[in-house]
Amino acid sequence: MTKQRGFIVPIGGAEEKEIRDAKILRKFADIAGGRDARIVVIPTASQLEDTGRRYEKFFEGLRVREVRALRIETRSDCEREDWLDHLRTATGVFLTGGDQLRLSTTLGGTPVTNLLRQRNAEGLHIAGTSAGAAFVAEHMIVSGDSGRTPRADMVQLSPGLGLTNKILVDQHFRQRGRLGRLMAALSYNPRLIGIGLDEDTAAFLGPDDVLEVSGSSAVTILDASGLEYSSMHSADKNGPVSVIGMRMHVLVEGGTFDLETRQARAVEQAELAGEAAKGDS
């Protein structure tokens, strides 16, 4: 029996945590099994002691079956068998915000990330917010200038967790003016799809490689595959970069983007198509 990959859910940071309004976290818990969910929280990106505990309390409030924060702080923590056992039986894993370099330097190449990749391929759902969102894909933005036009050397990339090599995530997107740095990063290699996540907004990337937006703001999709030209290869260090032919979509709640066909659709378009189909019958 072949198993389906689990959801990959990057969240733009600052997600709503009041139980009543917590659309994104509630949706993640539902996908992970609802009352039967076993959630593991990895607060490694954060330097605050109570980050893991805060998410534990939140998911307890949703009455999931089990929630456990693993305070992984060192690479040797990543070999603790009792903690790996939690990951082996989890139905959902949540990576908190903080610093994405703490995630990659602490977890990279350890049994924890090996297990996360393997289990996600078999169906484990993995979400991350802010630094956690940056970390989920194969390529990760470490840092870069905000609020600027694309420039050479304005953004630093690093290998990430590696759940998919098709997207490049940037978070706090509009709030911190990160269009320029995401465009610069995509100019290095237009193969990847740029996913700019506003705060309190998530991309639920399903096993079919279609992502659906959830949350109070928007996800900006940058599709560089039709790029006619960029001067990234020849621009001066810190010089501005020409980019010709970027395709852009802004998607809100319910909007979808198919990573294979590169087709974006707003929820109202899907509804209209549905009505048209009904009209045909």
Add this chain to the structure above:
Amino acid sequence: MTKQRGFIVPIGGAEEKEIRDAKILRKFADIAGGRDARIVVIPTASQLEDTGRRYEKFFEGLRVREVRALRIETRSDCEREDWLDHLRTATGVFLTGGDQLRLSTTLGGTPVTNLLRQRNAEGLHIAGTSAGAAFVAEHMIVSGDSGRTPRADMVQLSPGLGLTNKILVDQHFRQRGRLGRLMAALSYNPRLIGIGLDEDTAAFLGPDDVLEVSGSSAVTILDASGLEYSSMHSADKNGPVSVIGMRMHVLVEGGTFDLETRQARAVEQAELAGEAAKGDS
């Protein structure tokens, strides 16, 4: 004899004013005739007393033939024949920064703007920086939220000077995170081309409706003509808006965009094409 329209030169604000490095203003003076240029400065947007005088000094430094700032402050000032005479013999007019509503409310529908439109059609070159840039086209952005995803009601439009109805200008573009509001404005009617001007960067829009970028940063071109869908008509007041299929280019010094063919070209592409053509001969 038919005459060519003069250049229309919106500048993103904060343009370099040290004579040695003042690429944009020097280029404008050159186009207006260099040593033979007769420049009129209109400082109406500004509330600072010395704005007009500062530009006078600058253009004097460039040794143009004549420069004169007209301190138009009221609608009746717009009927002063001696000032209109200056406009009748000018080869270049420069609109300073400040508040674009001061420009439209003071100058709109007066002999001054009638004369500017008529003389631009006959060859007078007109530049504006910041508020002055916002004002040059038929449609003008009055105000709007910065640093946000496109939302309904986030941007207010007003009729402007009306030198062209093909573009919608926004200035201080990347510095103030105005992509969202320009996208929102274009979603109202995808016919217009959005021109997002970074500071110290200008679009020199020639009589052939090809614009060329000059300055230290970039111009972001938003071409909404291929838009598949936007939810602007149905979005809640202040709700986020879906936008599917926006085309975007970032152009730096020497890059061009043709408003008719909607074709963007980086300067290096033009050079390569030139070399290829040489190779053919």
